[in-house]
Amino acid sequence: MEFTYESYIKLLKRLEDKGYQFAGYRSWEKKEKSVILRHDVDYSLQKAAEFSAVEREMGVPSTYFVLVSSDFYNLHSLKSKKYIRQIMDNGGEIGLHFDETQYDIRTEEELRDYLYREADILSGITGKETGAVSMHRPSEKFLSDNMEFGSIINSYSKIYFKDMKYLSDSRRRWREDVDEIVRQGAYRRLHILVHPFWYFTGFERDIKQTLKGAILNASLQYYDGLEDNFSSLGKEIRRDEIEELLRG
Ligand SMILES: [Zn+2]
Known part of the structure; x- marks a missing residue:
């Protein structure tokens, strides 16, 4: 399956x-x-x-x-x-x-x-x-x-x-x-x-892809959580900078 x-x-x-x-x-x-x-x-x-x-x-x-x-x-x-x-x-x-x-x-x-x-x-x-x-x-x-x-x-x-x-x-x-x-x-x-x-919709991801996706996603969620608590976070570090790091 x-x-x-x-x-x-x-x-x-x-x-x-x-x-x-x-x-x-x-x-x-x-x-x-x-x-x-x-x-x-x-x-x-x-x-x-x-x-x-x-x-x-x-x-x-x-x-x-x-x-x-x-x-x-x-x-x-x-x-x-x-x-x-x-x-x-x-x-x-x-x-x-x-x-x-x-x-x-x-x-x-x-x-x-x-x-x-x-x-x-x-x-x-x-x-x-x-x-x-x-x-x-x-x-x-x-x-x-x-x-x-x-x-x-x-x-x-x-x-x-x-x-x-x-x-x-x-x-x-x-x-x-x-x-x-x-x-x-x-x-x-x-x-x-x-x-x-x-589980994913459309296509499956193997174990490494799934784990990697979850780990990277957690970084962004951490950023979003920080943003809710730390005013003007984007002035210090932008979300797309993190995304860039994750892509690399
Ligand atoms: Zn368990």
Whole structure:
């Protein structure tokens, strides 16, 4: 499958054709044949919001897991809140993407405390109870523990891996042929992780192009952020000077 919006739309159509019903973490059990679509937002909320518009077109619900403790975006900024709102308006559910490496966690109790704290922060932003959590770079220990978090569904529970066919495009690589697996339609339950970061409209970019584009774009976003906070920034350094540097 190509890493384009168009290929993703084809995948969604094929899922539909094969009788899969799109479900969330709380609704899959009631469906005869279901697929949970999950997105981890590791770097760009903007990209996630863009991606959610594609799903809206298709009338497909999914869950976007966002980081609370990230250096890449600040959930409390106005811009981020706008993206979160867009995702929700497009039918996306917002879950917590929890990065345990941000803390010095020694016990399960501590992990729970930090996780609940982040879930609360997130719910303050979405205005909804945080219903599900996924782990960013989970430790071996976490994966083997099969922990539960009260009313927050742990998307790393065994049920989502053992009882479902799990497919992921992590590091921009499908471990298995997702198109083929959907075409065969043999599995009753699918759990698919898609990272919007890797997808573009029209043509795909390879891993290096994608990363390079994101890094260069971040420089310009930094400039724009500075401009909002530093009056007459253009007198000191112009945006096109940065663009020039980036082109070189
Ligand atoms: Zn992640």
